[in-house]
Amino acid sequence: MLPLRPSPPHLSISPPVSKAQQRLPTLADFPPDKIRNFACIAHVDHGKSTLCDRMLEMTGTIPPAAVSRDQPEQEAKNEQVLDTLKVERERGITVRAQSATMFHRHSDGAEYMLNLIDTPGHVDFASEVLRSLLASQGVILLVDAAQGVQAQTLTVLDEALKRNLTVVGAVNKWDLVKDDGRGEAVLSELSDLLGCAPSDILRISAKTGWGVDSVLDAVVERIPPPPPRASEDVKEPFRGLVFDSWYDSFRGVVSLVSVFEGEVKKGDSITSTITGNDYTVLDLGILSPREISIAEHPDAHSRSLRKGMAGWVVRRSGPDVRSNRAAFLGDTFHLTSAPTPPLESFKPLKSMVFAGIYPLDPGGFTKLEEAIRRLTLTDRSVTSNRESSTFLGQGFRLGFNGSLHMDVFRQRLEDEFGEEVIVTRPLVPVKLTFKDDTERTIDNPADFPDPGGLLKVVRVQEPMIRATIVAPDEYTGAIINLCTSHRGVPLSHTYLSGSAATSTATGTSTALKPRVTMLYSLPLSSIITSFHSSLKSISSGFASFDYEEAPYEDSDLCRMNILVNGQKVDALCTVAHRSEVQKEGREWAKRLREVIPRQQHEVVIQAAVGSTILARERIAPFRKDVTAGLYGGHYERKMKHLAKQKAGKARLKERSIGRITIPTEAFHAVLGGQEVKRKGQAADKDKRKKH
Ligand SMILES: Nc1nc2c(ncn2[C@@H]2O[C@H](COP(=O)(O)OP(=O)(O)OP(=O)(O)O)[C@@H](O)[C@H]2O)c(=O)[nH]1
Numbered sequence: 001m002l003p004l005r006p007s008p009p010h011l012s013i014s015p016p017v018s019k020a021q022q023r024l025p026t027l028a029d030f031p032p033d034k035i036r037n038f039a040c041i042a043h044v045d046h047g048k049s050t051l052c053d054r055m056l057e058m059t060g061t062i063p064p065a066a067v068s069r070d071q072p073e074q075e076a077k078n079e080q081v082l083d084t085l086k087v088e089r090e091r092g093i094t095v096r097a098q099s100a101t102m103f104h105r106h107s108d109g110a111e112y113m114l115n116l117i118d119t120p121g122h123v124d125f126a127s128e129v130l131r132s133l134l135a136s137q138g139v140i141l142l143v144d145a146a147q148g149v150q151a152q153t154l155t156v157l158d159e160a161l162k163r164n165l166t167v168v169g170a171v172n173k174w175d176l177v178k179d180d181g182r183g184e185a186v187l188s189e190l191s192d193l194l195g196c197a198p199s200d201i202l203r204i205s206a207k208t209g210w211g212v213d214s215v216l217d218a219v220v221e222r223i224p225p226p227p228p229r230a231s232e233d234v235k236e237p238f239r240g241l242v243f244d245s246w247y248d249s250f251r252g253v254v255s256l257v258s259v260f261e262g263e264v265k266k267g268d269s270i271t272s273t274i275t276g277n278d279y280t281v282l283d284l285g286i287l288s289p290r291e292i293s294i295a296e297h298p299d300a301h302s303r304s305l306r307k308g309m310a311g312w313v314v315r316r317s318g319p320d321v322r323s324n325r326a327a328f329l330g331d332t333f334h335l336t337s338a339p340t341p342p343l344e345s346f347k348p349l350k351s352m353v354f355a356g357i358y359p360l361d362p363g364g365f366t367k368l369e370e371a372i373r374r375l376t377l378t379d380r381s382v383t384s385n386r387e388s389s390t391f392l393g394q395g396f397r398l399g400f401n402g403s404l405h406m407d408v409f410r411q412r413l414e415d416e417f418g419e420e421v422i423v424t425r426p427l428v429p430v431k432l433t434f435k436d437d438t439e440r441t442i443d444n445p446a447d448f449p450d451p452g453g454l455l456k457v458v459r460v461q462e463p464m465i466r467a468t469i470v471a472p473d474e475y476t477g478a479i480i481n482l483c484t485s486h487r488g489v490p491l492s493h494t495y496l497s498g499s500a501a502t503s504t505a506t507g508t509s510t511a512l513k514p515r516v517t518m519l520y521s522l523p524l525s526s527i528i529t530s531f532h533s534s535l536k537s538i539s540s541g542f543a544s545f546d547y548e549e550a551p552y553e554d555s556d557l558c559r560m561n562i563l564v565n566g567q568k569v570d571a572l573c574t575v576a577h578r579s580e581v582q583k584e585g586r587e588w589a590k591r592l593r594e595v596i597p598r599q600q601h602e603v604v605i606q607a608a609v610g611s612t613i614l615a616r617e618r619i620a621p622f623r624k625d626v627t628a629g630l631y632g633g634h635y636e637r638k639m640k641h642l643a644k645q646k647a648g649k650a651r652l653k654e655r656s657i658g659r660i661t662i663p664t665e666a667f668h669a670v671l672g673g674q675e676v677k678r679k680g681q682a683a684d685k686d687k688r689k690k691h
Pocket residue numbers: 042043044045046047048049050051080092093094095119120121122172173174175176204205206207208
């Protein structure tokens with residue numbers, strides 16, 4: 001039985017909002033030319049979610065936030081209403097693309113249905129952006145007026161252009177623009193990038209709401225409606241693309257469908273093109289942003305999801321309606337009676353960062369398995385396979401798009417399912433070529449053969465990335481040093497167009513410093529831990545970073561084992577570059593020394609590559625003063641007692657090899673990077689101080 005979790009509004013287990021609770025317009029009044037489907041895309045923190053809040057408020061989709069009684073003078077605002085997950089609110093980032101339907105009366109007097117998707121900005125959640133673009137005909141590309149075009153701006157724009165989507169550019173945070181020409185410089189930078197006139201770029205402040213009405217109008221005027229029917233005479237049967245899914249404890253899998261052709265209503269029998277299974281539509285509706293059922297809409301013509309609309313569908317029957325197989329993102333549904341070919345789909349990005357996930361509670365495997373199954377339903381870019389460890393028992397090897405993705409998944413397991421887990425050290429996939437010319441890609445360090453083993457590895461390759469770093473020119477030196485220390489190779493170095501030069505030409509003095517775009521080839525493994533935070537700190541937060549996959553390259557990687565009293569601890573072994581392995585080995589031996597409790601016998605911790613020991617730490621045993629009860633100078637008796645104690649400890653140590661007990665909490669601490677003192681260590685130190 002799964003724990004009930006605090007659900008975000010549209011994942012709510014309560015029934016959808018009924019027509020009595022929310023007045024719905026007559027949906028039949030919105031033919032495809034009165035519908036616009038668009039996504040908000042931008043670099044991290046450029047204000048996508050805030051803009052979505054303002055649009056939802058201005059269109060009356062959500063009520064304006066109540067003014068606080070304590071501070072009535074302060075204007076209250078809804079904050080990131082589409083960021084519904086706890087992890088999103090705590091970290092202030094969007095991790096899941098969220099949709100909402102709103103109704104906007106344009107200045108021409110006509111009312112339009114706008115289906116908006118708020119997307120994440122971080123590169124680890126790029127899969128979410130990709131699926132959102134499939135259900136859109138256009139995008140709003142936001143750029144922060146203070147930061148200008150950043151690395152992720154370039155990537156998301158590239159994705160939108162690849163799909164021939166209409167791009168509406170907007171410079172956000174205009175309230176922060178001073179009279180120094182900086183805003184104008186960003187404006188011209190963005191217009192250069194989009195190849196349009198600076199006057200086509202919108203100036204807005206999502207925070208205050210200034211200029212947001214112009215965004216709503218631009219969506220109507222510039223973003224095209226869903227493509228029209230091939231011929232008015234031909235009746236199109238229903239065809240819809242599943243672009244999101246979630247699990248509801250009572251209703252099973254709920255799918256968000258973008259209707260490309262025809263219409264679907266309650267009671268229809270629909271078929272999945274991937275599984276071939278048939279289902280009956282039990283309920284359906286729109287997200288606004290809560291689920292609103294339209295199955296019983298007062299207007300009989302408004303009870304269906306029609307061409308151009310995006311809405312949720314709950315299905316009944318079908319053998320797998322409660323399993324993940326019922327909810328393939330990118331699946332096409334059609335009417336069972338009118339089969340159609342599948343729509344253009346998308347593949348989630350390949351997992352590139354793998355880690356073992358084990359329940360903290362050794363008996364919690366089944367519960368963890370169910371929680372992972374439910375979570376992967378809403379996050380299809382996570383891959384999952386079972387594995388087991390001598391020390392941690394049964395668990396899973398999960399694959400993620402990046403280390404932030406991994407950390408967010410771990411936190412969601414905890415927030416939404418109460419699952420505390422141990423996450424082993426992340427590893428990127430490594431390609432091995434053996435002496436007999438066979439090749440194998442591994443994602444678990446335990447599969448990397450030790451030198452001297454039976455399997456001879458003749459070639460090791462690791463995945464590379466092509467990193468784009470955008471930063472003010474003054475940080476170039478520090479960034480080059482950082483990339484070099486992470487085994488990076490420079491590819492190019494160019495100045496961003498627009499900015500200073502353009503503004504000077506127009507006679508405006510500008511405070512926007514010249515900025516460079518640096519392209520680097522870096523090993524993926526070198527950026528999954530601290531690269532991003534180091535980049536932020538050396539550039540005072542001004543550098544932005546993004547990357548795309550590049551082919552594998554030869555690398556001098558080796559497997560580093562951690563041994564406790566000579567025994568390999570499988571959960572701690574790792575694969576690292578030979579140039580870094582010594583430093584890593586020392587760090588890990590030290591950290592383990594901090595967390596393994598003192599025992600009756602000596603504990604020796606070693607880091608080793610094959611038979612070469614790189615680092616050694618020792619935890620002294622407890623020692624009872626066996627001579628305390630003796631009086632005077634009975635030297636022989638003292639020695640006899642000490643020798644007896646020594647022999648006893650040696651016997652104990654012999655017996656203990658092979659069954660070293662490392663508490664699960666110690667793994668949790670050492671892998672979670674927490675500073676945990678060994679039990680009794682602080683007390684020992686205090687005692688020593690007193691003496
Ligand atoms: N001054 C000012 N701050 C803004 C404006 N728009 C957004 N912000 C602030 O910028 C920060 C980031 O805003 P978000 O809306 O979360 O940005 P986002 O692009 O959705 O972020 P991710 O989803 O994590 O990529 C928040 O602190 C907002 O309050 C604006 O127009 N003016």
